[in-house]
Amino acid sequence: MISNATRSLSVTDHLREAILSGGLPAGTKLQEVRLSEELGVSRTPIRAALQSLSAAGLLDYAPNRGYVVREFPISELVDAYEIRGALEGLAARFTAERGLVDSQRQTIEQSLARGADILTSSSVMNDHVLGIIGETNAGFHDTIMEASLNRLLSQMTQMSFQIPRVSNRNIIAFSLDELRQRHDEHYLIYEALLARSATKADTLMRDHVASVKFAAVRALRETR
Amino acid sequence: MISNATRSLSVTDHLREAILSGGLPAGTKLQEVRLSEELGVSRTPIRAALQSLSAAGLLDYAPNRGYVVREFPISELVDAYEIRGALEGLAARFTAERGLVDSQRQTIEQSLARGADILTSSSVMNDHVLGIIGETNAGFHDTIMEASLNRLLSQMTQMSFQIPRVSNRNIIAFSLDELRQRHDEHYLIYEALLARSATKADTLMRDHVASVKFAAVRALRETR
DNA sequence: TCAATTAATTTTGTATACATTTTCAAATTG
DNA sequence: CAATTTGAAAATGTATACAAAATTAATTGA
Missing domain, CATH: 1.10.10.10 (Winged helix-like DNA-binding domain superfamily/Winged helix DNA-binding domain)
Structure with a gap:
């Protein structure tokens, strides 16, 4: 209803x-x-x-x-992360090749700083931490998507973002350690973007999304 | 009007x-x-x-x-081929990992045979040849998309297909030699799919789309 | 003459009536 | 009794009238 x-x-x-x-x-x-x-x-x-x-x-x-x-089978959830990895990797590649403008750099740095702040200060995992991290995560990825200046790509990535949420009725339960690893990956991607290392940025982004995929699949297996 | x-x-x-x-x-x-x-x-x-x-x-x-x-700038045409290469490469990977069923194998073989037929028999390039090749091309790629059994992926690929057509108001002018090269690439991809070589199929498909991209960009430069 | 405001026109947003198609159940027929 | 047919109900497809918003033009004021 x-x-x-x-x-x-x-x-x-x-x-x-x-x-x-x-x-x-x-x-x-x-x-x-x-x-x-x-x-x-x-x-x-x-x-x-x-x-x-x-x-x-x-x-x-x-x-x-x-x-x-329509149905959203688990197999498609896995595929969706693969697709997302390929598309976001490509977006990272484009961004590295074309360079970040100052405003984009600032936005990314702010989201990274915000994430680092809460991940170093808090030692317990709760909804508050997850909420903040979720926002900073979205900010980081969205900025790279926008920075790639490709409407087609951002449109597709938005589509591939919707599927995982369907099966993840409960938010993925990351541990603090995992969140810190994901945050470190964000930072490495940012460094690759600054260095204009296109292939490295692509690879790092794909691996990063793959890590999130593993966590999502594990969370799904545990809750069923 | x-x-x-x-x-x-x-x-x-x-x-x-x-x-x-x-x-x-x-x-x-x-x-x-x-x-x-x-x-x-x-x-x-x-x-x-x-x-x-x-x-x-x-x-x-x-x-x-x-x-x-909306505007469809040339830069976006190039990006569209990059996206298409990433997505179709992924589709080839999925297809190789999961294997082709008999009906899919037959469809691909028929399109390959039809392409080989006209490319070996005819020595001049005309609209008839281009038309046949265009159809067999579409059949080959569509079958791999369908074979990957991923609605999300096929949906996205359909989207990224639309953009190139916009700037290509005139059909891309391939030479016979180029068409034969593209056909050989199709055949190599098919062999990789049969051998279940996922990474090889992915790479071959990406390179194949990249070759088409170069031809499209060249055709666009020549007509302006 | 130029600027701002206002009114008229145009265009999209919404609601609703009618048409067509589908679906499901009851009835009829073999 | 089973299968088919038929008709009523319900759903989507279409057309159109009205409401709200935006654009354009005209008018008024300095």
Whole structure:
């Protein structure tokens, strides 16, 4: 069932969140009239949202038969990390080849400093730490994506980011040691970008994503 | 201006073709009422088409300001081939790791045989040869994409395929020798897939796409 | 004459009625 | 009793009217 509370978000964001959070399990038929009644809007914005989410790969669509939340098998989760690694590696390569502008460098340094701050000060793992690290992580990766100045690439990477969240209904449970390793990897990638070492940046980024992949798969195995 | 002749195609296909063929140059505002009048349908299917093409990355969109055909700079064409190489290389890797089923093997062999047939028999380059080769090319790559059994990957690759066509309003002018080289590369990739040599298949596919990239860039430089 | 404001036009956002297709169940027939 | 057919219900596809926002032009003021 879909909450009607948050009307501030667009219908598309609302439905996407419901799918990615697991509120709408795979196989759920998303019917236009039903959704329009539940969300209190007409069928028109509902249709727009369904088309958008279908294009993003979250829904299956068949003409005259409507939209269904599609399956997200674990095997595809693994593949998604492989794809993400290849794309983000390429983004790191592009960024290293073209160089960082000052504002990008500052943004990355701030996210790194913020991550280092909390990882050196706190000795216990809790939701607060995970939250901060999650934000700095996103900031780091997003900046490199934007820095590569390639709309196509960033668009694709956004797509490949959505899949892992589906199966990760619980946030991946990293240990503090693991988080520190991931942070060190971020720092090494940043150094490669500064040194304009394209191949090194590519390789480091791919390995970094592979490490996250292992943690995600392990977390998934443990929770089942 | 948009031809109203081909009504068999959907509105989305019609508009996509108009954009990719250059009939609607970058910067063109696509207005709903205008398009609905020109194509003889209501605004509803027009809106669906515009949303779909925007999600596919062909149109820029701003709320309350509509859709505009976006720019496709040459630099992005080059990047698109890099992305395509990374993704198709990954697809080749997946396919090699998981193996080809008989039907896939047959499809690939047929496309290879058809390509070999025309490339060995004909000694002159014309539109007929280019057309046949174009089809067999698409068949080869599509089969590997499908064989990798990854919807996410095939979806992304379809996206990265669209960009090159935009700047290539004229089909890339390959020579017969070049086409034969590309065909040989296809055959080597196929052998690597059969041998389950994942890394080799990946590398060969990336190099193959890189070769096509060089030809595309050269063709673009020559026509300007 | 130039700038700012306001009004009119244009364009997109939304709602809703109608058309077409599909689906499911009941009824009919062998 | 099983299989097919048929019809009603429900779902998506389309068209159109109305609302809200943005753009453009005109007008007013200095």
